Amino acid sequence: MHKTMNRNSNVYTVIYATVLTVLVAILLSAAALGLKDKQKANTDNEKKQQILQSVATKIGKDVTFENAAELWQELKMDEAMFCVNTNGEKVDGKAFDIASKTLFSGGKIIKDASLPVYVANIDGVTYRIVSMYGAGLWGPIWGYLSVDPEGKVAGVSFDHESETAGLGAKIKDDPNFAKAFIGKSIFTDGKFTSVSVTKAGKPANHGGDKVDAITGATKTSDFVGDMIYESLLGYVPFLQSGTVNSDCCKKQEGGCCEKQDAGCCEKQEAGCCEKQESDCCKKQDAGCCEKKGCKEEGKSECAEKAECDACKKAE
Amino acid sequence: MANEKKPGVFTGPLWTNNPVVVQVLGICSALAVTTQMKPALVMGISLTCVLAFANVIISVLRNTIPNRIRIIVQLVVVAALVIIVNQILKAYVYDVSKALSVYVGLIITNCILMGRLEAFALGNKPFPALLDGLGNGLGYAMILFITATIRELFGSGTLFGYDVIARFVNEAGYDGYQNCGFFTMPAAALIILGCIIWYQRAKNPDLQDK
Numbered sequence: 001m002h003k004t005m006n007r008n009s010n011v012y013t014v015i016y017a018t019v020l021t022v023l024v025a026i027l028l029s030a031a032a033l034g035l036k037d038k039q040k041a042n043t044d045n046e047k048k049q050q051i052l053q054s055v056a057t058k059i060g061k062d063v064t065f066e067n068a069a070e071l072w073q074e075l076k077m078d079e080a081m082f083c084v085n086t087n088g089e090k091v092d093g094k095a096f097d098i099a100s101k102t103l104f105s106g107g108k109i110i111k112d113a114s115l116p117v118y119v120a121n122i123d124g125v126t127y128r129i130v131s132m133y134g135a136g137l138w139g140p141i142w143g144y145l146s147v148d149p150e151g152k153v154a155g156v157s158f159d160h161e162s163e164t165a166g167l168g169a170k171i172k173d174d175p176n177f178a179k180a181f182i183g184k185s186i187f188t189d190g191k192f193t194s195v196s197v198t199k200a201g202k203p204a205n206h207g208g209d210k211v212d213a214i215t216g217a218t219k220t221s222d223f224v225g226d227m228i229y230e231s232l233l234g235y236v237p238f239l240q241s242g243t244v245n246s247d248c249c250k251k252q253e254g255g256c257c258e259k260q261d262a263g264c265c266e267k268q269e270a271g272c273c274e275k276q277e278s279d280c281c282k283k284q285d286a287g288c289c290e291k292k293g294c295k296e297e298g299k300s301e302c303a304e305k306a307e308c309d310a311c312k313k314a315e
Numbered sequence: 316m317a318n319e320k321k322p323g324v325f326t327g328p329l330w331t332n333n334p335v336v337v338q339v340l341g342i343c344s345a346l347a348v349t350t351q352m353k354p355a356l357v358m359g360i361s362l363t364c365v366l367a368f369a370n371v372i373i374s375v376l377r378n379t380i381p382n383r384i385r386i387i388v389q390l391v392v393v394a395a396l397v398i399i400v401n402q403i404l405k406a407y408v409y410d411v412s413k414a415l416s417v418y419v420g421l422i423i424t425n426c427i428l429m430g431r432l433e434a435f436a437l438g439n440k441p442f443p444a445l446l447d448g449l450g451n452g453l454g455y456a457m458i459l460f461i462t463a464t465i466r467e468l469f470g471s472g473t474l475f476g477y478d479v480i481a482r483f484v485n486e487a488g489y490d491g492y493q494n495c496g497f498f499t500m501p502a503a504a505l506i507i508l509g510c511i512i513w514y515q516r517a518k519n520p521d522l523q524d525k
Contacts, residue, residue: 013381020388024395031399038406046409065410162416165350166499 047096048072051118053157054129054144057182058122080119086111088237100133100142100231107135107226109234117238120146127154130235134227137219138162141171141227147186147239153195156181158224168220177214184209192236197225205229324443328450331519335458336512340426344418345459345508346501352475354414355463357404359456361415362422363449365396366431370448373436380437389432390423397422427451462507470498 006012049068052075056063063071072078083093086109095116103113118129127146134141139161146154156178158171171177184195185208193208199218204210205225213221232239334340341362348358372392373380380388401419404412412419422428431451436444467473472480472494484492497503516522 007379007381008383013384016379016381017384017387020391024391028395028398031402035402035406039402039409042405042409166496 044096045069048077050157050159051077051129051144052120053178054146054155055120055122055127056157057155057179058120058125058127058146075120075122077118077120080121082117082119083114084117084235084238085115086113086234086237088235088239088241098131100131101140103131103234104133104230107230109230113234115234115238117235118144125149128239130232130239132227132231134223134230136160136163136223137168137217138164141220141223143171143224143227145181145228145232151185151187151239153181153184153186160220163220164217167214167217170214170217171220171224174214177211180211184211186232186239190240192232192240194225194229194232197221197228325446325450328447328454329457330454330515331522333454333458333515334427334430334451335455336508336515337522338427338430340430341455342508344421344425345455345462346504348415348418349459349463349466349504350470350499351414352460352463352467354411355459356456357408357411358415358418359452359459361400361404361419362425362427363452363456365393365400365422366428366452367445367448368396369393369428369432370436370444371441373432374439374441374444377437377439385437386429386433389429393428393432394423427455458508458511461511462504465507466498466503469495470503 045065045068048071049063049065052059052063052068052071059071059075061067078096081095083091083095083098085091091114093114093116095118098114098116100116103109103115109115116131118131120127120129125148127148129144129146132143132145141158141160141163143156143158145156148154158178160169160172163169163171181195186192186194188208191207193204193206195208196204196206196210197213198204198210198221200212202210206229328334332338335342335345344358344362349355369389369392373389376388376392397420400422401412404415404419431447435447439447464474467475468479472478472492480492480494
């Protein structure tokens with residue numbers, strides 16, 4: 001063709017460009033389609049790894065890209081996951097296929113969001129894993145947080161797109177940062193207080209528990225704290241209800257709540273396990289006094305047994 | 316122009332006319348992907364493949380490409396190849412593709428590519444163009460690999476992720492080696508590159524500025 005046509009003519013140039021573009025488009029489409037399944041398997045596997053990483057200390061071994069799929073099968077994660085709305089009610093939806101990104105608008109969880117919940121049963125204990133997403137310093141950050149039946153953090157895993165290597169990237173790379181979250185309580189006296197990330201020595205942003213920020217990555221650490229707060233906010237009703245069901249009701253059978261008045265039980269249903277305990281303590285219930293978390297107004301520790309007994313007599 | 320001396324076409328870019336340390340092309344990615352050896356190696360191989368294929372394709376098409384849109388044609392060919400490489404990496408070596416992140420995409424803008432296409436492939440037959448592509452790609456890969464070896468060894472104490480310093484130095488009784496975090500920073504790569512350039516110019520007086 002180039003011998004018969006002038007290579008610099010407009011017609012030739014346009015035809016050449018068109019043919020080239022079409023050929024390249026066909027080639028790329030073929031490549032994209034052909035490799036799609038394999039790529040999807042990789043991204044799915046990475047997600048499984050991150051989800052399981054949040055309960056890694058409970059599983060007792062490190063979750064790697066290689067063993068993630070296997071562990072996922074072992075723990076029967078596929079059968080146990082579901083979605084909840086921001087009122088804590090179960091809703092339809094495929095938890096695993098939800099991209100956390102789509103649940104947020106302007107850094108807040110959207111009202112009618114279906115939030116994914118993953119459930120891991122390890123050694124007879126049920127851990128609920130929730131998904132988190134937020135802005136980092138340079139790009140999005142995301143992660144998973146597992147909550148044990150008492151409303152305490154059982155583990156976290158973080159990932160990021162473009163935080164500074166060696167500084168902000170430590171939220172993912174430094175295992176000690178994630179470890180610091182374990183055992184922190186996201187509820188204080190039945191109220192959601194999240195787990196803040198602030199500089200060593202500084203108090204928590206919302207009251208409650210905190211972990212120390214990463215040295216040299218104060219901004220990224222702040223964003224992690226914000227992400228946890230904003231993401232968990234949508235899960236609060238769900239987490240509270242579950243916390244009561246698996247924990248407080250047992251205690252109720254154990255004696256403390258037998259003497260509970262109606263108000264106390266209502267609070268319990270609403271998820272105020274801690275609050276319930278403190279309310280009981282005010283009533284000087286003997287069973288309650290034995291519990292550690294009970295605080296009487298004006299006192300830092302449980303009421304003395306003697307006081308309780310005296311109270312009982314008074315009752 | 317270089318048709319007569321084919322050996323020089325391939326071996327030249329490996330050392331005496333190295334694209335990174337002599338022509339000072341592709342520095343950006345040389346700083347960014349050399350923290351660990353694995354991504355550096357994959358980046359080197361990826362660029363070599365893309366460059367060799369692009370050189371051959373452009374060389375085959377060189378008599379048909381309309382002069383006015385030749386840069387665009389080159390870009391389309393390179394972009395298509397890079398996207399294919401990126402897709403393959405994502406499918407088969409996912410962790411590496413994550414480590415390379417945007418830098419695979421940035422192969423498109425790597426000066427070595429457009430430089431070789433424009434300067435060599437457009438004016439030479441496919442076979443010399445292939446050699447030129449391989450030579451320049453491997454020259455680039457080699458520098459990346461040397462830099463990454465030094466950076467990973469001193470910065471992370473590992474080679475290809477295999478713990479070297481902790482195993483052989485610390486366990487041999489010379490306890491207490493701390494990984495030098497500086498080597499994981501891009502500035503360290505620049506200094507290492509500078510040292511390579513220094514060494515090379517000292518060995519090749521021809522390269523020294525008169």
